[in-house]
């Protein structure tokens with residue numbers, strides 16, 4: 129039986145093989161954020177010469193990539209990316225994802241939107257029939273926090289302003305915005321919910337990656353890594 133950390137390391141290795149196989153040398157890779165993405169960054173580090181550069185989805189990933197000596201490019205300098213590799217907090221049977229547990233959802237969505245192929249890497253605990261067990265992160269402009277909270281409550285969720293773990297300090301994103309975590313949703317139509325939440329004035333972005341879902345899933349399970357594709 130593998131531990132969750134071992135499963136994450138295994139999918140990170142599998143993702144390294146996936147990008148080296150499918151990306152020609154000299155390409156630019158999109159890189160996600162989180163504990164699984166960190167392991168992926170470490171796995172590709174010995175192969176950094178394969179990539180002309182990388183586009184990062186957070187300050188934390190940028191720092192890690194730079195420490196490894198990667199050429200980190202501004203997303204404005206890139207028109208498209210062959211691949212983007214990132215973790216998820218939940219993924220449903222269609223490949224729709226819920227992300228943002230680490231607060232990087234907006235930049236992740238920007239970089240993912242540039243990519244032809246989204247490779248989702250996670251351990252088996254993230255695969256769910258219906259998303260919503262994990263609270264849905266919604267990034268908001270601070271002055272809109274109260275009114276966005278009221279709108280999200282109308283959807284049936286319990287809304288909490290994210291604080292830095294173990295403190296009473298508000299968590300501030302890389303974009304100087306705040307995050308509302310919405311618990312208790314049963315997300316049966318993620319494409320519609322993603323669009324509806326984005327219509328609320330003051331919402332920067334929400335953690336549903338349904339309109340731009342995963343193309344490939346590398347998932348760590350009891351028997352090892354399973355590869356799945358979505359049409």
Ligand SMILES: O=C[C@H](O)[C@H](O)[C@H](O)COP(=O)(O)O
Nearest residue numbers: 162163164215228230231232
């Ligand atoms: O903001 C964070 C990201 O969406 C992560 O991809 C997600 O939270 C999964 O993170 P981890 O690999 O640490 O479980």
